[in-house]
Amino acid sequence: MKPTDIQNPEYFHKVVDCQYACPAHTPVPEYIRLIAEGKYTEAYMINWDSNVFPGVLGRTCDRPCEPACRRGRVEEEPVAICRLKRVAADNKGDVQQHMPHGPFASNGKKIALIGAGPASLTVARDLAPLGYEIHLYDEQKKGGGFMRSQIPSFRLPESVLDEEVNYILDLGIQKHFNQYVSSLKEILEMGYDAVFVGSGAPRGRDLPDLPGRQEGAANIHIGINWLASVAFEHTSKIGKKVIVLGGGNTAMDCCRTSRRLGGDDVKVIVRSPFAEMKASPWEKEDAMHEDIPIIDNHVPKSFVIKDGKLAGMTFEKVHAVYENGKRKLVPTGDEDVFFQADDVLVAIGQENSFPWIERDLGIEFDKWNMPVVDAVTYCSTNKKVFFGGDAAFGPKNVITAVAHGHQAAISIHLACEGMDMMQRPAPHVNLVSQKMGIHEWSYDSTVSDDERFVVPQADKKVTLVNRKQEVELGFDRLHGFKEAQRCLNCDVQTVFTESKCIECDACMDICPTSCITFTVNEEEDQLREHTKVPAHNKEQELYVSDILPTKRVMVKDENVCLHCGLCAERCPTSAWDMKKFFYNVTKAVNACQQETVM
Amino acid sequence: MTYVRPKFRHPELKKNKLGYTVSYYEGALSTLCAGCGHDSISAAIVQACYDLDIEPHKVAKLSGIGCSSKTPAYFLSNSHGFNSVHGRMPSVATGANLANRELKYIGISGDGDSASIGMGQFVHVIRRNLNMLYIVMNNGCYGLTKGQDSATADPGSKNKTGHVNTFQSIDLSSLAIELGATFVAQSFSGDKKQLVPLIKAAMKHTGFAFINVISPCVTFNNNVGSTKSYDYVREHVEATGTIDFVPEMKEITTDYAEGTMEHVVMHDGSIIELHKLAQGWDPHSRISAMNAVQLAKAKNEILTGLLYMEHESQELHDMLGTTEKPLNTLGKDVLCPGAAKLRELNATLR
Numbered sequence: 023m024k025p026t027d028i029q030n031p032e033y034f035h036k037v038v039d040c041q042y043a044c045p046a047h048t049p050v051p052e053y054i055r056l057i058a059e060g061k062y063t064e065a066y067m068i069n070w071d072s073n074v075f076p077g078v079l080g081r082t083c084d085r086p087c088e089p090a091c092r093r094g095r096v097e098e099e100p101v102a103i104c105r106l107k108r109v110a111a112d113n114k115g116d117v118q119q120h121m122p123h124g125p126f127a128s129n130g131k132k133i134a135l136i137g138a139g140p141a142s143l144t145v146a147r148d149l150a151p152l153g154y155e156i157h158l159y160d161e162q163k164k165g166g167g168f169m170r171s172q173i174p175s176f177r178l179p180e181s182v183l184d185e186e187v188n189y190i191l192d193l194g195i196q197k198h199f200n201q202y203v204s205s206l207k208e209i210l211e212m213g214y215d216a217v218f219v220g221s222g223a224p225r226g227r228d229l230p231d232l233p234g235r236q237e238g239a240a241n242i243h244i245g246i247n248w249l250a251s252v253a254f255e256h257t258s259k260i261g262k263k264v265i266v267l268g269g270g271n272t273a274m275d276c277c278r279t280s281r282r283l284g285g286d287d288v289k290v291i292v293r294s295p296f297a298e299m300k301a302s303p304w305e306k307e308d309a310m311h312e313d314i315p316i317i318d319n320h321v322p323k324s325f326v327i328k329d330g331k332l333a334g335m336t337f338e339k340v341h342a343v344y345e346n347g348k349r350k351l352v353p354t355g356d357e358d359v360f361f362q363a364d365d366v367l368v369a370i371g372q373e374n375s376f377p378w379i380e381r382d383l384g385i386e387f388d389k390w391n392m393p394v395v396d397a398v399t400y401c402s403t404n405k406k407v408f409f410g411g412d413a414a415f416g417p418k419n420v421i422t423a424v425a426h427g428h429q430a431a432i433s434i435h436l437a438c439e440g441m442d443m444m445q446r447p448a449p450h451v452n453l454v455s456q457k458m459g460i461h462e463w464s465y466d467s468t469v470s471d472d473e474r475f476v477v478p479q480a481d482k483k484v485t486l487v488n489r490k491q492e493v494e495l496g497f498d499r500l501h502g503f504k505e506a507q508r509c510l511n512c513d514v515q516t517v518f519t520e521s522k523c524i525e526c527d528a529c530m531d532i533c534p535t536s537c538i539t540f541t542v543n544e545e546e547d548q549l550r551e552h553t554k555v556p557a558h559n560k561e562q563e564l565y566v567s568d569i570l571p572t573k574r575v576m577v578k579d580e581n582v583c584l585h586c587g588l589c590a591e592r593c594p595t596s597a598w599d600m601k602k603f604f605y606n607v608t609k610a611v612n613a614c615q616q617e618t619v620m
Numbered sequence: 621m622t623y624v625r626p627k628f629r630h631p632e633l634k635k636n637k638l639g640y641t642v643s644y645y646e647g648a649l650s651t652l653c654a655g656c657g658h659d660s661i662s663a664a665i666v667q668a669c670y671d672l673d674i675e676p677h678k679v680a681k682l683s684g685i686g687c688s689s690k691t692p693a694y695f696l697s698n699s700h701g702f703n704s705v706h707g708r709m710p711s712v713a714t715g716a717n718l719a720n721r722e723l724k725y726i727g728i729s730g731d732g733d734s735a736s737i738g739m740g741q742f743v744h745v746i747r748r749n750l751n752m753l754y755i756v757m758n759n760g761c762y763g764l765t766k767g768q769d770s771a772t773a774d775p776g777s778k779n780k781t782g783h784v785n786t787f788q789s790i791d792l793s794s795l796a797i798e799l800g801a802t803f804v805a806q807s808f809s810g811d812k813k814q815l816v817p818l819i820k821a822a823m824k825h826t827g828f829a830f831i832n833v834i835s836p837c838v839t840f841n842n843n844v845g846s847t848k849s850y851d852y853v854r855e856h857v858e859a860t861g862t863i864d865f866v867p868e869m870k871e872i873t874t875d876y877a878e879g880t881m882e883h884v885v886m887h888d889g890s891i892i893e894l895h896k897l898a899q900g901w902d903p904h905s906r907i908s909a910m911n912a913v914q915l916a917k918a919k920n921e922i923l924t925g926l927l928y929m930e931h932e933s934q935e936l937h938d939m940l941g942t943t944e945k946p947l948n949t950l951g952k953d954v955l956c957p958g959a960a961k962l963r964e965l966n967a968t969l970r
């Protein structure tokens with residue numbers, strides 16, 4: 023193999039598995055260390071810069087970082103990255119002093135943002151300090167998008183959401199709430215320099231053709247509409263017996279909300295096998311903890327109406343059969359089953375819908391009626407119109423919406439400056455030795471043996487009678503510290519200098535997880551077989567040195583490196599060093615600074 | 621600060637026949653200097669014992685005093701251990717071995733420990749062909765007491781203070797061959813490919829197996845001008861050949877030129893596969909082995925690999941005709957047969 027090019031920031035970025043997996047590339051280990059040091063404000067600000075909603079995400083994030091966490095490859099459970107974010111948010115001091123403050127000198131440009139969800143709010147935050155006049159439109163009465171209308175208060179208290187939405191609105195954003203945009207053409211005619219569409223995926227799927235759908239309509243609700251109606255306090259009750267159809271997170275929010283609005287006998291009924299449900303494992307656990315059974319392998323067949331009113335539903339029993347990796351649900355042949363219900367919530371997915379976008383504005387739509395959007399710039403085929411969040415590529419999650427927002431803001435800024443949108447600003451990177459003495463590092467290199475700590479929850483007796491009572495209580499500071507110590511500091515990189523190596527094998531011998539091998543150089547596939555433990559996880563890179571005096575190379579399999587620093591402590595010549603790698607995605611605000619520097 | 625090794629290990633570590641991963645053979649975290657050759661030798665012992673499916677509780681590690689003699693703490697935590705007095709490991713090993721012949725004995729010594737204060741013990745344990753593996757971690761100096769020249773320092777070799785040694789050096793391998801050791805090898809701490817199979821073969825050998833391992837002291841004797849530095853050894857090392865240890869009943873597939881290949885079948889059926897490189901060297905002849913060592917020396921080379929091996933030798937127990945069983949398994953009546961038996965015995969001596 024060729025020697026690894028560690029000058030390319032993406033090499034070490036990839037070693038920081040959590041940060042790499044985060045759509046917004048939040049510098050995770052950096053903020054976790056700050057939490058361990060009790061520097062909650064600083065930890066919050068690292069998050070705020072990257073993901074804009076630390077308090078919200080510390081409670082609700084889909085956490086793509088956690089399955090990626092290296093700790094999950096050396097023991098059972100990854101670090102509770104998400105819930106640590108909440109520790110920063112819960113314990114922070116005055117963060118506003120570290121945020122930009124208006125009024126900002128105008129740059130004479132005007133931007134419209136359609137929809138006030140996380141994607142639009144991110145664009146607003148990134149562009150307002152640059153002097154853009156920002157007009158934020160939403161049909162709801164407050165900002166936040168689905169974070170407000172869909173995520174129930176028992177998972178996300180309104181005060182937390184309000185606080186973080188207001189940090190952005192306070193930057194001098196022009197609010198146009200309670201205002202449904204019915205024509206993009208009209209907006210474009212208002213002379214905006216750019217329009218960002220962050221309108222989400224607002225249409226809930228229905229089962230229009232199922233027998234009884236019409237007759238039972240009064241007691242059959244579309245999940246996301248029903249949740250919004252609960253959030254905005256138009257709905258406060260539901261029947262005693264409730265069936266929730268669907269297996270995603272919306273279904274979980276629907277069933278748990280039903281339990282709080284009078285549903286005693288709430289069931290989730292889903293077509294797919296339990297293990298294949300879309301909902302996150304922790305959401306399923308929380309639902310079951312609230313005495314909600316999840317009945318899998320049942321396909322809805324009909325709504326049963328008695329005396330003109332919904333009485334329940336019938337289901338066909340199926341089982342999953344797999345053919346060339348494709349799943350098919352095949353009827354078991356058993357008799358159909360009937361379940362009673364006073365109300366049914368249909369939570370079987372959502373889709374995009376753009377009835378308010380005229381099709382003659384130069385915005386191309388594909389065969390699924392989705393706008394054609396560039397995955398790097400988030401620009402549509404109309405160079406003034408950008409898409410992000412669920413509106414761009416279908417329903418995802420908050421952190422993805424934020425990541426889109428950052429990139430769209432950069433594109434909008436580049437476009438408004440008359441620059442090439444494809445010339446993306448480089449990330450901000452830094453690599454600094456942590457060495458303080460023979461056995462001393464400026465990071466806490468000791469690897470904690472603790473297993474993942476469980477976040478305490480409020481008693482069911484309290485949470486089930488008050489829709490607004492938050493279920494999770496969050497880690498206290500002590501447990502926050504202990505959980506933070508589980509982090510392996512994967513951003514503290516092992517950096518090898520071949521010219522210093524005397525090939526004493528000390529690093530190879532000491533490494534607890536057998537990461538380091540000295541061997542003859544070969545092609546990657548062979549080399550992977552000849553490392554101390556075969557390097558079969560191909561998603562993880564091999565770090566290969568140049569040829570050493572004995573004609574061998576140093577090969578490090580990054581897979582399960584604990585970043586314990588023992589290799590560097592054992593190296594007599596400091597051929598290994600532990601260097602902290604800081605990688606931060608450049609936002610529109612800093613992009614502007616970079617230009618002035620250049 | 622890292623004075624503890626993390627408990628996590630690679631999740632895909634393979635298990636040996638006993639169901640242990642290599643980590644079961646580890647010891648405590650070493651306190652030796654970073655880069656010390658001795659740590660590499662410890663790692664080689666760990667690897668060899670794991671590969672040989674040795675039950676750690678059937679091993680006894682013994683040592684004298686020195687950095688080298690500290691290493692038994694850093695391998696095989698689950699084995700028996702005895703850290704004895706400076707230079708006196710051989711007598712402790714002899715006593716232990718006589719009391720329990722079923723354990724495997726690994727003696728670790730240094731060049732100071734064996735070639736100076738312990739020389740008397742060293743030569744006699746060889747003569748007696750005690751069934752053990754005796755490793756000298758040879759760095760040409762007294763590491764533990766801050767690097768004074770030892771008796772294995774070569775004449776002309778310069779130490780860290782700039783002092784040049786004027787005395788003759790003791791060549792431990794030649795001495796071992798001369799005194800009748802039945803397995804003699806030489807190696808380098810920085811060459812595990814050679815060292816691990818040598819340790820395995822030595823552990824399978826019945827009788828006294830000696831390995832002299834050049835093991836640089838990074839702190840006091842790794843300077844330019846020293847003949848025991850990493851650089852010097854790498855530049856001057858020559859191998860008698862390669863050695864491979866083949867567990868029993870495995871088909872032998874390596875293909876070498878006619879006459880250079882030899883298979884030695886050990887007591888338990890395992891096989892040592894020797895691929896000879898040195899010209900005119902016969903590992904079963906003391907004279908030939910001695911010649912090879914001296915010839916290399918004359919050429920300023922350090923000869924490594926297997927030097928000499930006597931396959932069917934009588935170890936101490938055989939020579940003394942001692943009991944087959946460890947003493948701790950014999951009952952009191954056997955160990956202490958009583959006054960009548962003593963009288964009987966005394967009578968035979970009158």
Ligand SMILES: Cc1cc2nc3c(=O)[nH]c(=O)nc-3n(C[C@H](O)[C@H](O)[C@H](O)COP(=O)(O)OP(=O)(O)OC[C@H]3O[C@@H](n4cnc5c(N)ncnc54)[C@H](O)[C@@H]3O)c2cc1C
Binds near residue numbers: 204
């Ligand atoms: C029940 C449910 C629970 C969820 N839970 C989580 C969770 O726990 N964690 C997570 O990360 N994600 C969750 N999600 C997904 C997440 O809410 C969305 O992916 C995210 O909010 C998308 O952000 P966005 O900025 O693209 O748009 P949205 O948040 O969807 O906001 C779009 C806004 O645009 C407004 N709008 C749309 N069209 C117009 C128009 N024509 N004129 C004016 N206003 C308009 C809408 O009213 C809405 O306020 C959940 C989704 C649902 C349905």
Ligand SMILES: Cc1ncc(C[n+]2csc(CCOP(=O)(O)OP(=O)(O)O)c2C)c(N)n1
Binds near residue numbers: 729732733737
């Ligand atoms: C009876 C006695 N004499 C002297 C010493 C001092 N002493 C300790 S270690 C040592 C030499 C060790 O040299 P070596 O065996 O080569 O070990 P190394 O540290 O080089 O591995 C000496 C002389 C001692 N501990 N005990």
Ligand code: SF4
Binds near residue numbers: 532533534537585590
């Ligand atoms: S930091 Fe070094 S010693 Fe520790 S696990 Fe990683 S490679 Fe191994």
Ligand code: SF4
Binds near residue numbers: 523526529530593598
């Ligand atoms: S410990 Fe240092 S000098 Fe020794 S082999 Fe490793 S990198 Fe090279």
Ligand code: SF4
Binds near residue numbers: 652653764837838839
């Ligand atoms: S003094 Fe020399 S022999 Fe002793 S531990 Fe240090 S390097 Fe090894």
Ligand SMILES: [Mg+2]
Binds near residue numbers: 730758761
């Ligand atoms: Mg010594």
